[in-house]
Amino acid sequence: MAETLGSLCDKLTIVKLKQWHSEDEIRLKSLAVQEKQLQQEMNEFISAAISGQIPIARLTFASNKVYKQEGNYVPDVLGSIGEIFSQLAHVNCNLWHEQEKVYEFEKVAASEKDQVVKQLAILNLERNKCIDGIDGNFKALVEKLGSQKNN
Structure with missing residues (x-):
């Protein structure tokens, strides 16, 4: 998967879960390094996207999950990036x-x-919807900022 803001957010939540569930000091140190790296990567990604260094088309990488929808209800993902x-x-x-x-x-x-x-299976589908939702919201925000710069 190409890195997107949503995929980076996903990785960060997993690192935080690993930290929460670990007591091993060596592992916790490694996870702290991963956390900082992901935070830095997210900040750099956001800055690069806003400055136009990342093409708009690369801000999303839809999961395009193919599954039988009947009997496999996945809740809608709505709201802001933070939500x-x-x-x-x-x-x-x-x-x-x-x-x-x-x-x-x-x-x-x-x-x-x-x-x-x-x-x-259902939780993984919802997870992918969340990642896609973050990416879609971020893409729309970058597009909006870009159009404001051009006006």
Whole structure:
């Protein structure tokens, strides 16, 4: 996947989750470095996009997920970049906890296994919608700023 603001936001939420769930000092130091790198990369990406160094077409990289929509409801993703970033963080928290079940899948009751797999799929679709939503909002903002500069 090409780097976009949404993909960088996604990576940052995952680093924060790893920090939250880790007690290993060496790992925490490595994650702190990753966090700073991602913050810097996000700032550089935003600056480059606003200054026109990144073509508008490269500000989005739609996930274009192909899936059977009937029976697979994925909530709409609406709001500002900050609101969608918050929703992305929430979805990634839910994904983290659902994925934890898979690591010990043998302990999941047989009657619940299908629901765990289905929930992982739905959460991943929502995650991609959030990433696309951040990217779409950011692209619109950059376009708006660009048109204001030209007027």
